[in-house]
Amino acid sequence: MGKKITYESFETKGNSNFAAMYFDMLNSQAWQSLRGNSIKVYMFMRSKYKRKIVKEKIVSTNREDISISYKDTGLGQKAFEKAIDELIATGFIKVNQYKPQGGFKKIIIYGFNDQWKYYNTLRFQIKDEWKRMCNRSEV
Template identity: 45%
Template sequence: MGDGVVKRKQNFQSFQSSKGGRFISIYFDMINSKAWQQLSGNSIKLYLYMLSKYNVKYVSNQIDYCNKDDISVPKSEYSKLMSNHTFQKCIDELIDYGFIRVVKYKPITGARKVIIYAFNNMWQKYGTKDFVIKDEWKRSNNKAYI
């Protein structure tokens, strides 16, 4: 290529994007799972939004940084997507079907706290005897912090 500039191949279709950029990867086993089929449209919308906040950095094929256990959605963000009531309902649904879990409550201003979520793989066991949602994963058990 004479001038040392390598042009990257675009891996998107015109119906997906006009610019390419970051994308969200969802595997078919998740979409075809019993748990995913139970989610409401708004819960799927919220999950996709949360997934867009996921970042991972690899160095020499090893994970150098990953925030899968540090996802937050403050009111300033979710209020652009849905009402407070709908957001709370969707968060509880995503927890109940094993897609996310509460990790901790992080102080912000005054007595307010932001909830930190993590992605969870329990959805893979939904509908089996091994499916368990632990109490500490639930937002409803910690409403005093909200």
């Protein structure tokens, strides 16, 4: 017989997935600095995260292959882009790839980043290639 799980009524009906929020992230300086739209976008991105666990080990994941559009979040394009830039600048996500879709359309593939752990320390580093094209420095 399977393990019975009891859910609080304010949480869920128990028939959906979830995105874990660990307290070290929630209490971090980086998270505390985020605006509401950035948190919203991050949670939508986390909802697209999938992983396969075998014998208590992660064997596959899409952590480096997350695509999201402003339309997915209910935000306008400018608010969405501002949130993405803030998530990059605080070390939560990074740009991995641009996939052209014909004409000016493109899909940006994001990945989750762990630099948020080092926010406001000497170890904090945001590489230029992790930023959106329009925000990269001219070298």
